[in-house]
Amino acid sequence: MSTPSARDTRSTHADPILSLRGVSKNFGGVRALRDIDLDVRPREVLGVVGDNAAGKSTLAGIIAGAHRPDAGRILVDGRPVVLGSPADARRLGIAAVFQNLALCENLDVVENLFLAHEPTRAGFLDEVAMEREAWDLLGQLATSVPSLRAPVRELSGGQRQIVAVARALLGSPRVVVLDEPTAALGVRQTAEVLNLVERLRERGHAVVFISHQAADLQAVADRFVVLRLGRFGGELDAAGTGYEDLLAAMTGASRPSGRKHG
C-alpha cells in the first residue's frame, strides 16, 4: 500500500473527471441530499463517508444515473450532462456497483457479467466470446470465483462483490462507484475488496468508495468527503486524518460523544 503523501501527488492537481454542483434529491418528504458539491479526479480513490441515512446510496444513484437530482448540475469533463439511466452513465464512462449489487441470483456469473450487453453471433448469444472475456477479466482482478457457470445464488458475499465489480469494469469506465462494498463481508473478504480497490486505481480508474466504515476507507482513500444527514459535512485529506477525525466528522464534531445514531 502506498503512503498517503505519495497518493496525494497523483490526484489533487488534475482536472476533475466528474463534478457535482449543488445537487439535491428528495424522496417525497425526505430530503436525502442537500446542495452537494463533489469532484472526482483521475486515478484517485475518493472516500465518501457518512452514518446510516446520510444519503450515501442516494449520491451513488445520482452519479450512476439511477436517480435524477431534483436540483443541481452534473459535469463530466467540465461539460454539463444528464444521466437519465445507468446506461447513460456507462456511455459517459461511469459505472457503479450498487449496495445491493444488482445481480440476478438465478443467472450464472457469465450471464450476469454480460446481461443487457451480450455479444452475439448471427443473432445468437456468443457464449464462447463471453466466457473468454470473463476469464480474462476475473483473471486480471486476480480473484477466485469457483465456476463461471455457477449461479450467483451459490457464491459467497465476497465473490458476488467481485462479480459485480468485474461487471462494472467491462467497457473500462473511468469512474467506478462502489456503494458499501464491504458492508456484508467478513474480515478476510473485506481485505480482498480493499485490495481490489487498490488494483482499480493502479489500472487507472478513479474510484468513488462509499462506506460507513471509516476504517475500511482509511485503508485506501486518498481523500474523504463526509456526508451528514444529507448535507455536505466537510472534506478531509487522507494525509493527517485519523480514524477519530473521521468519526467526529461523520457524527458531527461538536456533538457530545456517546450519542447513538438510529
Place this chain on the structure above:
Amino acid sequence: MSPTSAPPFLRPFSTGGTGAGRTLPFGPRSAGDTGLLPVIGALLLVWAVFGILNPAFLSAENLVSLTLQSAPVGVIALGVVLVLMVGQIDLSVGAVSGIAAAVVVVTTVLLEWPLPVGLLLALSVGVVTGLGYGVLTTRLGLPGFVLTLAGLLVLTGIQLRVLGPRGSVNLPFESGLVRFAQQGFLPPAVAWGAAAAAVAVVTGLRVAERIRRARAGLPRMGLPGLVLRTVGLAALLAAVVGYLGTARGIGYPVALFVALVVLVDVLLRRTRWGRSVRAVGGDRASALLVGVAVRRVTVSCFVAGSTLAALGGILAAGRLAAANQGTGGAETYLFAIAAAVIGGTSLFGGRGSAWSALLGVLVLTSISNGLTLLNLDTATRYIVTGLVLALALTADTLLRGRAAPSVP
C-alpha cells in the same frame, strides 16, 4: 412478511424501490441442470404404473391419441411457461383459447369467411389481449394475477357473445382445420427425415461449439459425452417415431407443438431476449438497473403467452370440430398452468424451460388418459391431478429455498 416471498405476479409491477433481497447462499444447483429430471421421472413413473394396471395404455394407438390430446393444451402451456418465466401469470389463457376457437368457427361457418382470415383474426385476439395485459401491467403497475382474472371474465363474456344464442357451432368435417387437427399425420419419410435432421443439426452445432471452445482455450464437452448425447438423442427420436409409426404416427398438431417448443427453447436459451426474460423473472429491479428493457420484455411475454393460447384454442376447435361455451373453460387454464409448473417452470419467475410445457402436459394427459382407461371418473382425475400439482409446487418452493425458515 418480506414482500419477496410472494410470487411477483401477486405484487404490483414496479421497476424501482424494492431492491434485491439477498438470500442465503444455499440451495441446489441452478434449475438448468436438474430442471427437467423430476418431470421425466414422473412421466416414466406414470407410464409404468398405468402400463402395469392396463397394458393397453402403452399401446402405440393409445400413445398416438395421447399426443393428439396433449397438443392443444400443450401449446397453451408453452405460452404459460413464457409468462411465468418473466415473473407474471396469465389466468385467462383458457378464456383466450375459448374466444379464439369461437372466432374461427363463427367466421368460417356462420359468416363463411375464408379459413386463413378466421385464423388470423383468432390469433390477433391473442396478440391484442397480451398487449393489453402487458401495457396495463408495466405502465400502470397492475398486478398480473388480478388483471388477468378480470380479463378472464371479460373474455369469457365476449366468447359467449361471439357464439351467440346457440352457444355451440360445429365445424364441418371437410374443413381444413378439422382435417389438419384430426386426420393429418406426418408421412413416415417426413417424420424420419425430421428426426435425422434434428440429430444432425444438434450434433453439428455441438461439434462447432466444441471446436470454438478449444480454440479459445475454454473447457469443453468431452468426446465420450458428445457421442453419448448424440446416440441418446438419436435413440430417443427413433424410438418415438418408430413406435408411434406402428400406429397412425405423429399428428400435424403434435408436430406443430414440438416445433414450437424447440423454437421457444432456442429463443430462451440462445438469444438476448431469452436471457432478458430470465433476468426479469429472477430479479426485476436488478435487471432494470443493468439496462434490460424490462417493460418491453414483459410485454413480449404476455403477447407470446396469449397468442399461443389463441393457437391452442384453434387447435382444440379443430380437434373437437366445434367450439362451444365450454371451450377453454376453467379446466383449460388450470390444466395449462399446472402442466407448466409440473414440468418444472417456477411460479416465482426466472426458472423454467420450454420443454417443461411438453413434459408437464404429457404427465397430466397420461394421468387423465390412464384413469379413463381404468374407468375411473372425472372426480378421481381432478383429485389425482391436484395432488400431482401440489407435489410439483412443493418441489418448486423447495428449489427456491423458501420452505425452510420462519413458519412454525
